[in-house]
Amino acid sequence: MAKKPKPAQPSRRAIWSGSITIGLVNVPVKLYAMIYDRGINFHFLHKTDNQPLKYERVCTKDGKLVPWEEVAKGYEVAKNEYVVFDQEELDAVKPESDKRIRIDKFVDYFSVDPTYFNTTYALMPDKSNDAYSLLLAALKKMGKAGAGRITLRTKEYPVLVHAYKDALVLTTLRYAYDVVDPQAFEELKELKAPEKAELDLAMKIIKDLSGEFDITEYEDTYRRKVEELIAKKLKGEKIVVEKPAEEEVKGLMIALRETLKQLEKK
Amino acid sequence: MSEKLTKVQFTNFDKILFPQIKVTKAQVIEYYIKIAPKMLRHLANRPLVLTRFPDGVEKEGFYEKDTPEGTPSWVKTVTLYSETAKRDVHYILCNDLDTLIWLANLAAIEIHIPLSTVDHRDKPDFVFFDVDPEPPATYEDAAEVALLLKEKLNQLGLEPYVKTSGKKGLHVLIPIAREYTFRETRAFVHTVGKQLSKEHAIVVSEFSETKKPGKVFIDYLQNSHGRTMICPYSLRAVPTATVSTPLDWSEVKKRIKPAEFNISNVASLRKDPWKNIFGNKQKLEVK
Numbered sequence: 001m002a003k004k005p006k007p008a009q010p011s012r013r014a015i016w017s018g019s020i021t022i023g024l025v026n027v028p029v030k031l032y033a034m035i036y037d038r039g040i041n042f043h044f045l046h047k048t049d050n051q052p053l054k055y056e057r058v059c060t061k062d063g064k065l066v067p068w069e070e071v072a073k074g075y076e077v078a079k080n081e082y083v084v085f086d087q088e089e090l091d092a093v094k095p096e097s098d099k100r101i102r103i104d105k106f107v108d109y110f111s112v113d114p115t116y117f118n119t120t121y122a123l124m125p126d127k128s129n130d131a132y133s134l135l136l137a138a139l140k141k142m143g144k145a146g147a148g149r150i151t152l153r154t155k156e157y158p159v160l161v162h163a164y165k166d167a168l169v170l171t172t173l174r175y176a177y178d179v180v181d182p183q184a185f186e187e188l189k190e191l192k193a194p195e196k197a198e199l200d201l202a203m204k205i206i207k208d209l210s211g212e213f214d215i216t217e218y219e220d221t222y223r224r225k226v227e228e229l230i231a232k233k234l235k236g237e238k239i240v241v242e243k244p245a246e247e248e249v250k251g252l253m254i255a256l257r258e259t260l261k262q263l264e265k266k
Numbered sequence: 267m268s269e270k271l272t273k274v275q276f277t278n279f280d281k282i283l284f285p286q287i288k289v290t291k292a293q294v295i296e297y298y299i300k301i302a303p304k305m306l307r308h309l310a311n312r313p314l315v316l317t318r319f320p321d322g323v324e325k326e327g328f329y330e331k332d333t334p335e336g337t338p339s340w341v342k343t344v345t346l347y348s349e350t351a352k353r354d355v356h357y358i359l360c361n362d363l364d365t366l367i368w369l370a371n372l373a374a375i376e377i378h379i380p381l382s383t384v385d386h387r388d389k390p391d392f393v394f395f396d397v398d399p400e401p402p403a404t405y406e407d408a409a410e411v412a413l414l415l416k417e418k419l420n421q422l423g424l425e426p427y428v429k430t431s432g433k434k435g436l437h438v439l440i441p442i443a444r445e446y447t448f449r450e451t452r453a454f455v456h457t458v459g460k461q462l463s464k465e466h467a468i469v470v471s472e473f474s475e476t477k478k479p480g481k482v483f484i485d486y487l488q489n490s491h492g493r494t495m496i497c498p499y500s501l502r503a504v505p506t507a508t509v510s511t512p513l514d515w516s517e518v519k520k521r522i523k524p525a526e527f528n529i530s531n532v533a534s535l536r537k538d539p540w541k542n543i544f545g546n547k548q549k550l551e552v553k
Contacts, residue, residue, distance in 0.1 A: 197522055205531070249279070252292060255299040256271045256367075262303040263363060 005223065008036045010122070016152060017126055018099030020135070020161060020168075027135055028126040029101070031152075031170065035119050040226045094154050101159060101170065103146035109162045112145075116173045123161065123168040132168065139163045273340055274367045283322045283373060286505040289529060291373060297501065298370040300533035301509075302363050305499040307544060309366070311383040313344055313357030315494045316369065317376035323503040327375070331355050334372065341365055344384050349492055359384065375503045378494035381448075387491070389444040393451045393550065394495055395426075395459070396485035398435040403468070403480045405434050409518050411469055411482040412436040414462060416515060422458075424548055427540055430524040432502030432510040437495065443547045448491050454550050455486035498540065501529060512540040 014030035021027075044053040057066045073090065074082030125132035139145065145162035150170070157172040182188065194202070279292040298305070319327035333343050333356045342359040360366050360377070369377060381390040395415060399408040412428055415438055419426045429437045442451070459471030462484065470481045488495060496502065496510045511527035517539075527536075 197520055198526065200520075201522055201526055249276075249292075252276075252296050252299060253271060255296050259299050259302050259363060260271065263306075 005038070005219075005227075008038065014124070015121070016150075018101065020101045020103060020123070020146070022103045022135075022146065025131070027131040028128040029123045029132065029168070030126045032122045032124060034122040034169065038223075039220075040223055095151050095156060098151065101148055101150045101161065103148040103161065105147055106139075106142075106144040107147050107160075108143065109145040109160065112147075112160060112173070115179060116176075118157065118172040118174050120164075120169050120171045123170050136163050136166070136168050139168070140166070272367050273338065273364045274371055276371055281320075281322070281373075283319060283375065284505065284507045284529075285322055285324050287507060289507055291371070293529065294373070294375065294501065295367060295370040297529050297533055298366050299363070301499045302366055304538045305497065306360070306363065306366065308498045309360040309377065309379060311359060311361065311385060312379040313346060313384055314360060314369075315378040316358070316372070316374040317378070317503060318372055318374045319503055320373045323375060323505065323507075327503055330374070331357060333358055338368070341368060346384075346387075357384075375501050377497045377500045379497045380492070380494050381451075381489065382444075382491075386444050388447060390446065390448055390451050390489065391442060391444050391547070393440040393442055393455060394488050395438040395455055396431075396435065396483075396488050396495075397438060398431075398476075398483045398485055400477060400479055400481050400483060403482050405436075405524060406521055407468060407480075407482050408434065408436050409521050411462070411466070411484070412438055412518055413515075414466060414469070415458070415484065416518075418458060418462060422551065424550075425546060427512065427543055428515060428518055429498055429510055429512045429540075430508070430527055431496060432500070432508040432524060432527075433504065434524065436518070437510070439543075440550075441543050441547050443549055446550060448489055451550070452486050452489040455484070455489055459484035459486055499532065511536070512538065514539040 011033050014032055016031035017029070018031075019026040019028045045051060046053060057068075057071065058064065059066050073085045073087070075085070076082055123132075139161070140163040145160040147158070147160055150157055150159050150172070152172070158175070159173060160171045161168055162171070163169075276292075276295070279290065281291045283289055283291050283294055313331075316330045317327050318330055319325065331348065331351070333341065337343070337358075342361055342365065343356045344359055345354050345356050347353070348355040358365070358369070360369060380387075381392045381394055382388065383391065397408050397412050397415065399405065399411075416426055416428070419438075419440065424440055426438050426440050429439070431437055446454075456471065459469070463469040463471040468480075468482055470476070470478055470483050471486070473487060475481065476483045476485070487493070498510060498512050500510050502508045502510060506525055507529040508525055509527050509529065509532040511524075511532055513522075513527075
């Protein structure tokens with residue numbers, strides 16, 4: 001059994017630095033990555049000699065390699081019709097990050113539905129310990145989040161700044177127009193309100209099954225199995241490819257084991 | 267299957283048995299595996315009658331009493347003379363988990379049991395009131411009558427148990443000491459039914475009245491040798507895969523619809539309101 005994956009480690013390199021501005025107050029901060037999507041990465045190799053493969057830019061017309069100097073960007077306006085840009089033209093309109101996280105107002109963190117949460121970054125004081133600590137303590141005490149804007153690279157995002165595990169963190173948000181309103185699905189038009197007795201029963205079931213959520217109970221089992229395989233391969237063990245049991249059989253075997261256990265108890 | 271958890275050889279896992287809700291045979295088998303700890307004691311030592319639906323509940327099923335061809339040698343059977351068939355029938359006994367799984371694999375969706383066990387065939391250990399509404403009477407009416415029946419039985423010092431039939435009726439049962447014949451239990455049910463029909467216009471108790479529209483029939487005839495009842499926790503061959511579910515009387519009072527008790531929730535979410543039923547054998551004052 002492989003051990004649980006190591007927790008993600010903090011990066012030493014800030015991806016942005018600037019200030020949180022609230023009215024006339026500035027709190028200089030640095031922004032660090034905090035969310036890692038750590039899947040297992042594989043590289044493509046040439047089967048016959050295990051050499052890594054690489055991607056090349058090839059012209060679809062003559063199949064010839066195209067050097068970077070000859071690469072332009074095209075915006076497809078219709079099938080096979082492009083408006084063409086040089087990199088300089090695009091750079092000229094790039095929004096300049098004004099090095100500010102502008103806080104417009106303070107809101108309850110949980111009043112923003114997590115559907116809009118994009119990704120979260122850690123904010124660290126940048127020679128601003130006192131101001132940072134003050135803002136952190138005030139947000140924590142009131143359970144509020146600062147709502148505002150930031151420009152990261154070329155994109156402007158709505159953001160929330162809130163206290164998480166005694167640190168300030170920044171969560172970029174999605175724009176309302178990038179999220180589908182589920183009410184737009186036809187399927188919901190046919191829904192009827194449940195009857196009271198049914199609803200009571202459903203609520204009772206939910207109550208009986210209610211508990212505390214613990215994210216550490218969850219683990220990517222595919223990742224773990226691949227890591228086990230990697231460890232075996234490194235030790236030179238031969239991997240036996242087992243024909244995977246069908247999903248149904250697996251479910252049945254779990255149920256069967258549970259029932260046998262219960263019957264044994266009797 | 268790498269591990270030998272069961273002797274049963276599974277077949278046609280993906281066959282859809284309940285097309286309307288897309289339930290496969292694998293799911294039916296899983297249901298019976300999960301419900302086994304509560305269901306097996308109701309099956310034990312009772313010669314079974316099955317209703318099998320190998321092509322799903324929307325196609326025709328068939329009754330089966332005799333062991334089918336290819337019955338494995340480890341399945342317990344008992345040979346009894348059948349009055350109706352006028353011949354010896356090899357009945358299946360389901361006394362263990364493997365047999366129940368094997369039945370599920372046969373697509374024996376409905377499992378029916380007699381009211382007596384094989385060792386005391388003429389001495390029932392249950393009294394059975396089949397409370398059956400005739401449209402336009404509904405489940406609500408059946409619930410009403412079942413509650414009246416409970417009250418009457420309580421007055422006689424008896425503690426009845428109740429389950430849904432899985433269709434529109436309710437089954438009220440009293441576990442009894444094996445001291446009475448079917449003739450006596452039948453007479454008892456009939457007497458109580460007649461009494462209730464005198465007191466409440468909605469109740470009918472005579473066989474000739476069974477089809478009276480809007481009435482609820484308390485059927486006493488099921489208390490007979492060779493008759494069977496749907497086993498507690500058996501699935502029913504209806505499109506929504508309901509379960510004949512033992513209820514707490516409070517659930518009857520709340521008129522929770524029988525459709526609420528089905529393949530998707532009965533095995534996993536419910537406590538067994540009939541937990542003590544085999545330890546509560548009662549005596550009837552049959553006079």
